[in-house]
Amino acid sequence: MTRVSDHDAPGLVEHLERALGPIRTGWAVAPDGAKTPFQIVRFAGGSGAGSVAYSTLGLSRRVLPSPTSDLRIRQELLMLAPDALEPDDVASLLLQVGEMAIRMGRALLRGDVIGPAGALVPGSDLTALYVTMPTYFPDEFATYSDDDGTIVIAWLVPITDSEADYVSNHGWDAFEDRLSEQDPDLVDFHRTAMTL
Known part of the structure; x- marks a missing residue:
């Protein structure tokens, strides 16, 4: 993927950077050389020491219908990963999921599961992504409003089969109860499965 530094959503960028630190790098070209329909950006920080955040930027230009209501949703996707994880691997995952949402023509909702589809990164038992609110951050981080309405920040959490x-x-809701009870490190791409 080719790194990029430009962006066209300054208010959204400021919103993300307040919580995640400055954007360090970005991608706007897929591995096959095609221009992507939105950017992927990597921030300086994440949810704590040793973690880093990645986000789509520009996916929210597509207004996607909810599959369960009449709502039309603008969203950006967030992933948190260990700083040592290969950046291209995480960026590729985000690109695939964002492009999938566009192809399906629907927004990703809290509780959606993408996969399982094999190890997310080499050597990991995590095979799927769970969509939820970005609970590692203050509540106000979960949405951003501009002249065109509200943008929802959807967190993609790696999970096991x-x-x-x-x-x-x-x-x-039952799954998130288990998350609250067991409090696994949701940034760790090599964590073991919870006891369910």
């Missing part, structure tokens, strides 16, 4: 099955069988 068994955790994905649990969401499918018991619902997202």
Whole structure:
């Protein structure tokens, strides 16, 4: 992917940078050389020491319908990862998920599971992504409003096969109860599965 430094959403960028630190690098070209429909950016910080945040930037220009209501949603996708993880791997995951949402023609909602589809990164037992609110940050970080309306920040959390099955069988609220009880490190791409 080719690094980029320009962006066309200064208010949104400021909102993200207040919580995540300055943008350090970005991607606007896919591995095959095609221009991407939105950028991926990597910030200086994350949710704590040793973590770094990645986000789509420009996905929110696409207004996507909710699959469960009449709402039309603008959103950007967020991932948190260990600083040592290969940046291109995380950027590629975000690009794939954002492009999938555009192809499906629908917004990603809290409780959605993408996958399982094999190890997210080499050597990991995490095979799927769970969509939720960015709970590692203050509540006001979860949305940004501009002249065109509200943009929702959706956090993509890496999860295991068994955790994905649990969401499918018991619902997202029960799964988030387990997250609260067991408090796994959701930034760790090599964590073990929760006890469910």
